[in-house]
Amino acid sequence: MTNIIEEQIKKISRMLADAKHAVVFTGSGISAESGIPTFRGTDGLWLRYNPEEVASIYGFKRNPAKFWEFAKELIVKTKASPNPAHYAIAELEKEGVVKAVITQNIDMLHQNAGSKKVLELHGSMSYVDCLDCGAEYEWEYIERVLEEKQPLCEKCKSDLLKPRVVFFGEPLPPDVLSEAMEEAKRCDLFIVVGSSLVVYPAASLPDMAKRSGAKLAMVNLEPTEKDHTFDAIVYGRAGEIMPRIVEEFKRLRYG
Ligand code: APR
Numbered sequence: 001m002t003n004i005i006e007e008q009i010k011k012i013s014r015m016l017a018d019a020k021h022a023v024v025f026t027g028s029g030i031s032a033e034s035g036i037p038t039f040r041g042t043d044g045l046w047l048r049y050n051p052e053e054v055a056s057i058y059g060f061k062r063n064p065a066k067f068w069e070f071a072k073e074l075i076v077k078t079k080a081s082p083n084p085a086h087y088a089i090a091e092l093e094k095e096g097v098v099k100a101v102i103t104q105n106i107d108m109l110h111q112n113a114g115s116k117k118v119l120e121l122h123g124s125m126s127y128v129d130c131l132d133c134g135a136e137y138e139w140e141y142i143e144r145v146l147e148e149k150q151p152l153c154e155k156c157k158s159d160l161l162k163p164r165v166v167f168f169g170e171p172l173p174p175d176v177l178s179e180a181m182e183e184a185k186r187c188d189l190f191i192v193v194g195s196s197l198v199v200y201p202a203a204s205l206p207d208m209a210k211r212s213g214a215k216l217a218m219v220n221l222e223p224t225e226k227d228h229t230f231d232a233i234v235y236g237r238a239g240e241i242m243p244r245i246v247e248e249f250k251r252l253r254y255g
């Protein structure tokens with residue numbers, strides 16, 4: 001690793017060692033090394049799919065089949081397993097320094113890696129609801145059906161089976177958003193891992209943390225438009241960098 005990267009890793013580890021209430025904020029980039037495609041950046045899903053068509057509530061109601069075709073690429077990989085970056089964050093929570101993970105991801109990989117307090121701003125794939133009759137289905141069942149065909153409601157045969165994720169044009173779950181804003185305001189260290197920070201209101205959380213006096217750190221493969229507001233940045237793969245940060249943090253804490 002170059003010595004600039006090493007120096008920034010040491011800087012973020014020191015910020016963690018000094019922190020009383022750190023919060024980690026993640027985006028699709030943290031799951032890239034678990035095999036789940038990102039939305040933007042090189043080979044991003046939005047280069048191959050139109051988000052209006054496959055990820056907006058209007059597009060979904062017009063043509064749910066299009067969403068499920070896209071979903072096969074994005075979320076059938078929920079069989080994906082957490083990567084070292086997810087485990088590193090769960091370890092920092094066990095160490096008592098990370099108090100919450102705020103994620104934009106719907107893949108449940110933070111929970112699978114052992115993180116306890118996970119605020120899912122954009123929901124998750126755990127359940128799927130029929131918009132016509134209200135029947136609800138567990139994701140495991142839908143994932144099995146999805147292997148053969150588009151899922152239909154068993155009760156009313158509707159094709160409007162919608163996962164409990166936030167589509168463009170839908171509000172974020174108010175309770176989760178307000179808790180995430182609370183965490184951003186009370187933390188003294190806000191670490192962004194794997195997000196382009198372009199989708200609001202999620203992307204306003206680092207600014208909120210900074211305004212409340214927190215230090216900002218980032219681990220991301222490519223630059224973002226908010227880099228100038230950060231106190232420390234490592235440009236690299238989360239699966240490689242995050243475990244190094246935890247290793248350095250433990251050296252500082254335990255010698
Ligand atoms: N390690 C670290 N960062 C990575 C890695 C990696 N292995 N691979 C990619 N990245 C970075 C990219 O450089 C990019 O800046 O992760 C970021 C992913 O950005 P997006 O794909 O825009 O994902 P995200 O920020 O989560 O998007 C927010 O947009 O489409 C909506 O609802 C969707 O929740 C999503 C939201």
Ligand code: ZN
Pocket residue numbers: 130131132133134135153154155156157158
């Ligand atoms: Zn139904």
